[in-house]
Amino acid sequence: MSESLPGVVVAGLTCLDLAPKFRAETGNDMATLFRPGKLIPMDDCHLSLGGPVPNTGIGLAKLGFDVSLCGKTGDDVLSTTLRAILGEERSRSMTLDPEGTSSYTVVLAVPGRDRIFLHHEGVNATFGAEDIDWSAVESAGLFHLGYPPAMKRLYRDDGAELAVIMRRAKELGATTSLDMSLPAAGTEAGELDWTSVLRNVLPHVDLFLPSIEELAYMLDRDLFHRRESEAEDGDPVRAYQPDDYGALSDSALEWGAAAVTLKSGECGFYLRTAGADRWANLGRVRPGDTRAWSGRELWGPSYRADPVVSATGSGDSSIAGFLSAFMRGFGPEEAVQAANIVGWQNVRAMDALSGLEAWPATLQYMEDHTRPRNPLELDPASWSWSERHQIFHGPHDQETR
Ligand SMILES: Nc1ncnc2c1ncn2[C@@H]1O[C@H](COP(=O)(O)OP(=O)(O)OP(=O)(O)O)[C@@H](O)[C@H]1O
Ligand SMILES: O=C(O)C(=O)C[C@H](O)[C@H](O)CO
DSSP states (O other): OOOOOEEEEEEEEEEEEEOOOGGGGOOOOOEEEETTTTOOOOEEEEEEEEEHHHHHHHHHHHHOEEEEEEEEEEHHHHHHHHHHHHHHHHHTTTTTEETTTTOEEEEOOTSSSOEEEEEGGGGGGGGGGGOHHHHHHHHOOOEEOOOGGOOOOHHHHHHHHHHHHHHHHTTTOOOEEEOOOOOTTTTTHHSSHHHHHHHHGGGGGGGOOOOOOHHHHHHHHHHHHHHHHHHSSSSSGOOOOOOHHHHHHHHHHTTSSSSSEEEOOGOOEEEEOOOOOHHTTSSSSSSSSHHHHHHHEEEEOBOOOOOOOTTHHHHHHHHHHHHHHHHTTOOHHHHHHHHHHHHHHHSSSSSEEEEEEEHHHHHHHHHOOOSSSSSOOOOOOTOEETTTEEEOOTTTTOOOO
């Protein structure tokens, strides 16, 4: 018998990713690599869709959901390419703005280094409520929006337009989820008071899904810079402490989210949830067992990928995994595992979508407890490991184990 799954609308940033492939022999010493006047011999260029609209949207479609994509492109050759990759059917709900340029990202994925993005905002800067297919939201179970920090109209005026969109989606009965991106330092988004934006927006967001670095940047800039300098040349995510997760998620829950997840790259996926009262106020997609989702603090280690080809879009993919389990009625432990599995599927491929598999295969990976994980060391005095769920329970976790 086929499953009956809710419909989904995914809105927000859409772009074209151009990822020139570096050769292994090129090495990864950045100072030597990027010198004025130099020619770097490259392999072919991987062309793919970028941003949460295609990455999370098509990710969810691969996982079995019927998804409407609400993004925006200009009327140019990048748009023609983007729409050709997307296909006619999926492009139908996308807005075409004849006045603007399409957004693109040049992805510099130097082997063994975190990727660098050269990003052009293009028409994502003017994306607003009128670019959303509200008739689809009326019947959708879930409305997901991603990357306001790279979408000017959504973050200006303390996020007024974003708040309008999230409120309307909720009023139309959809469960709402929101993903972030890292505001670019030194730009308007980077200098913004994100606390005011989040205070305005989070009352209308059920599932808030940023990464640890994004939320630290938005709520505690000193902490963000401290962890960055502590990491020196390594991954700053590794420098964050469990108490940072607790403090940052506290604010997000206090301002109205029912759940906050903090994506943490190789350090895995963290989930914290509000109490039962907030869970009673979800949209059409809601857990069968509200209690299982109330007052939770869980952290699942990531899965070992060998090799990690590119982490581009791993956050978008992990969200597709998390939402997929959530919308199928699984508990929070399984939703965290699904996020880590789909994030892991993602990093095995250059782009955000080619590594992703269908739900039955994903479920099999989730159930395989022998699959190797990356190390995650948490203080056993406050974090306990559950053999049954293969997950850590934190000091704020209210479930009796
Ligand atoms: N190197 C890795 N090995 C295994 N899993 C990974 C790795 N990097 C990311 N993941 C998986 O993908 C998830 C999301 O990654 P990450 O935390 O980097 O998201 P993000 O910062 O939002 O990313 P992005 O903005 O790059 O899409 C992680 O929680 C983890 O499950
Ligand atoms: O990997 C990331 O951090 C991304 O933000 C991926 C984006 O969705 C996109 O593919 C880059 O343009």
